Amino acid sequence: MASFPESIVRVRQFKAEDEQIVQHLFTVGIGYGVGSTRHHVLRASLTRPNSLIAYFLCAIGLSVGLFSRDASQRLLGAFISAASTLFFVVHRRALSRMMLKHADNRNHSDMHNVYSHYKIASNGPDNFWVAELVNKRETSGRVVGCVGLDTSPIPGDGTAELRRMAVDPTVRGRGIGKLLIQAAIDHAKTHRVTTIWLTTSGHQTVATGLYEKFGWKRLSTRSRLASPNKFADWVDVRLVDFVLTL
Template identity: 35%
Template structure:
């Protein structure tokens, strides 16, 4: 497999946005979908399954109250699920609407920021972007600190060293630019990313619990900040 790591070009922008949506939010193995699926296994979901089952049982004896309990518990579950999904999609909106992926060239243009893509060549020499990573100096007031962002590899090309090659390019660039610290954030739904960063010597520096509230239920997602001195 012939994969080249190169700097981003203006013509890559649409493909990168598409990749972000697929890899982070909407794809079957994306952190977005994993977060949504996690809802099925948290304690309040089991309580709702119990209430629904009780409704089914009651409906054997008395159809109206039993059905009402079933419908109410299902409607509550779906509304809660919708609330979580809306929150996940905000991440997409934030990146696309005025965020760094809206205009990749200008956001990652000023040095020491930079953006790379991984491109695979077919036998005819045509290239397809299958991964990317950005180094962003705008997210921290300290000019010697940069953030790794948008580390993405298309699922069909994962676990072949593409993510490592992209990360190496970003770290090498940060060192060349005399940066002193590099950091990033990731979540409990990104085990591959955490493994990748730990392989490169990043340490977990902090953990942040973000709760998505719905009525009295809090759906908690753990975020981790990883960092490394250069």
């Protein structure tokens, strides 16, 4: 974690000129580097059922291939071992590609024009915030985090979704996520939002723990990102839906 001894963290409303850095924060936070959602998903997949099955079949195949006296059984063992290894590699590649696709701002309509989608000018329940790291001797700083409150995905008065939570990996551990979440909750209460939903990766225990500290309750667990492709079910991604009642 980088050290910024003379800086403070300040949360403010999103400005149109923040869009590019916010898009970058989201992309990096989801898809790239240590601490990204993709990193956590790939690491967690090593002990998930699909990988465990591949390990088991590979071990069986190797045992048969190495110790069987029958040539046809040795060939079968080699095939089982190779097939399970291929499955493991292909599955991890599919996981990686899925997360990189999710990290691509082009696949999310709200990230095309944050100012417009989150109705910044309307002073309503929808809003978007950034966290700035500001030197004590300056008036503006570097944007290092973001979060949005969006009423459009969920019908019904008084309901919103917490979206696009991201923190620069170089400054994690400074309580930036807490400040962003608190800003969203305070805004929601002011605008009579009574329920806030969110969906996050179940593999990121620090993030899920933070949400639970603020009072979010686990509602359900899903196996993958929403996809029209019925064959995507075999890709082992665990998502958790949370709900907060204010």
